[in-house]
Amino acid sequence: MTEETQSIKHDSAAESAANHGKRSAYIPTLDGWRAIAILWVVESHNQLLTVGGISNQWIRFNGNLGVQLFFALSGMLICGRLLDEEQRFGGISLRSFYTRRLFRIQPAALTYLAVICVLMLIGWIRPVWSAVAGATLMVRDVWPWNAPNWQTAHFWSLAVEEHFYLFFPGFLVLCRRYRVALTSMMVVALEFWRIYVLHTPRLQKYAMELYLRSDMVTGGILLGCVFALALRRIRIRTLAKSYLYPWVALLYTAAVFARLILHHSRSDHALLITVYPILIAATMLHPESLTSRILELAPLRFIGRISYSLYLWQMLFFNPLVVPKPGSFHSHTVLCWCAAFACAIASYYLIETPLIRRGHKIARRFDLQELDQHRNMAAAVTAEA
Secondary structure (H helix, E strand, O other): OOHHHHHHHHHHHHHHHHHHOOOOOOOOOHHHHHHHHHHHHHHHOOHHHHOOOOOHHHHHHHHHHHHHHHHHHHHHHHHHHHHHHHHHHOOOOHHHHHHHHHHHHHHHHHHHHHHHHHHHHOOOOOOOHHHHHHHHOOOOOOOOOOOOOHHHOOHHHHHHHHHHHHHHHHHHHHOOOOHHHHHHHHHHHHHHHHHHHHOOHHHHHHHHHHHOOHHHHHHHHHHHHHHHHHOOOHHHHHHHHHHOOHHHHHHHHHHHHHHHHHOOOOOHHHHHOOHHHHHHHHHHHOOOOHHHHHHOOHHHHHHHHOHHHHHHHHHHOOOOOOOOOOOOHHHOHHHHHHHHHHHHHHHHHHHHHHHHHHHHHHHHHHHHHHHHHHHHHHHHHHHHO
């Protein structure tokens, strides 16, 4: 097959994908992992977990494990989709990427914040406008620190994700070689930086705030990117499929968690973030396994699809920092869960889904423009030859 024929077929496939919006095939088990992550986070916020001597510190740590799973999923999914786009179109359209992200993240987030503002104005929530401003600007991981407003506290993780979106696609555009090595080096550098910062005596009084900063936790997202990049290599993917079975990943996870429970060290976070990409990769590569089939159950897939909205709205109903008064709405766990799911489902179908479709429609125009540019460049190279 000649290079010209290959180019024509590549362009035809790319145009077909752009026209029909088929940006990537469904990836098995990812929705199931999202479901586990969000259920983990919400249950860690459940006020009833404060009963029986379980400390708030343990609750926050437990919830952080679910957030770390979200980070690994984001790294693997976003990097994988960008690589798919590069393979189809010969490059990555930043305009298309940021359009999709804008319509995916901001509408639901801004709607939630608008409701928070209304609740503040009518006195149901203590008004902390600086916290709302920090959440709106997606800088809640660094400002305002110690803002007494639980309902916007979870925007710290959304800020971390947004900062990752601002950096990593541009890195892939500029760096076409040694991506695995360079991304791995970034993970190692960030983990060493985290150890240095968190163990500097003069910074200890800011420990809680430092734990939420992007530079402290982005290593978990980037490690997911390392796995996504590495699995694109046929040899590595073949080896992973031959040896990285879900039961192997689960054994590794059990060993790591046992180590973290029995002994603490400065490398705890670096060890913890290796667990999630290994688990995700193992089930993704073996969709026929029992673990993968469980993750593909319809209820888990549905919860995974609404996980973003559920993450946003659950903060109105669950607060581990405040023990609810007996007989109050927040003292009834079942009612809180039902209310959180009701808000999430409404947000998903009324806000997320229509706006996501709109964003993809606009992004497809950019895809076609990128395809035209690719064709023009290919024609110019052919003419010069």
